[in-house]
Amino acid sequence: xxxxxxxxxxxxxxxxxxxxxxxxxxxxxxxxxxxxxxxxxxxxxxxxxxxxxxxxxxxxxxxxxxxxxxxxxxxxxxxxxxxxxxxxxxxxxxxxxxxxxxxxxxxxxxxxxxxxxxxxxxxxxxxxxxxxxxxxxxxxxxxxxxxxxxxxxxxxxxxxxxxxxxxxxxxxxxxxxxxxxxxxxxxxxxxxxxxxxxxxxxxxxxxxxxxxxxxxxxxxxxxxxxxxxxxxxxxxx
Numbered sequence: 001x002x003x004x005x006x007x008x009x010x011x012x013x014x015x016x017x018x019x020x021x022x023x024x025x026x027x028x029x030x031x032x033x034x035x036x037x038x039x040x041x042x043x044x045x046x047x048x049x050x051x052x053x054x055x056x057x058x059x060x061x062x063x064x065x066x067x068x069x070x071x072x073x074x075x076x077x078x079x080x081x082x083x084x085x086x087x088x089x090x091x092x093x094x095x096x097x098x099x100x101x102x103x104x105x106x107x108x109x110x111x112x113x114x115x116x117x118x119x120x121x122x123x124x125x126x127x128x129x130x131x132x133x134x135x136x137x138x139x140x141x142x143x144x145x146x147x148x149x150x151x152x153x154x155x156x157x158x159x160x161x162x163x164x165x166x167x168x169x170x171x172x173x174x175x176x177x178x179x180x181x182x183x184x185x186x187x188x189x190x191x192x193x194x195x196x197x198x199x200x201x202x203x204x205x206x207x208x209x210x211x212x213x214x215x216x217x218x219x220x221x222x223x224x225x226x227x228x229x230x231x232x233x234x235x236x237x
Contacts, residue, residue, distance in 0.1 A: 032068030084124035092234030132175030136187040143186030152181035198234035
């Protein structure tokens with residue numbers, strides 16, 4: 001949770017699936033700027049694999065690739081913006097957005113942060129490390145995450161989003177190097193991206209059930225915004 005927040009029990013109902021497809025389409029378009037062929041574009045290949053994993057329609061996938069690669073004549077102008085602040089009960093939050101209209105996104109974030117506290121640039125980021133986040137699955141039952149982390153050059157590892165998966169943490173500059181090395185050490189890379197991990201996360205055990213519910217409700221509302229790509233939270237797992 002300290003690396004990237006995901007809603008508990010989030011299913012692929014129609015509305016949730018639509019949001020997931022929207023976020024992935026943006027990632028695909030950004031990745032496709034470096035080339036429309038996944039076999040020659042490792043970043044695009046990984047995002048395409050994520051899209052197929054959640055059953056994104058082929059037509060939607062192909063359209064995002066072509067649009068991002070400039071093959072449709074449509075302009076793709078997304079601005080990367082990060083909003084910093086606190087969820088209820090002083091839980092630090094960094095919200096990563098990809099937006100085609102900051103004048104729309106900024107006031108929406110101000111409204112969403114009313115139940116918390118929206119900070120200025122740098123007000124929270126000092127308490128987060130900028131890291132590489134690699135989600136991977138073992139290739140064999142004998143694959144050892146600790147050994148793979150050491151041999152591939154990762155800084156650390158922890159349980160991934162899904163059971164049996166491992167999240168490898170790397171220095172930001174080593175993301176590509178480690179993601180390329182992991183398959184040789186028994187792990188299939190499912191996603192690889194830069195993100196943020198809290199240095200001093202709050203232990204959920206120190207919050208009451210009611211307080212934790214307020215934090216989760218706040219984070220869910222943030223995550224449902226169409227311009228939000230990732231939410232990084234100062235909570236320990």
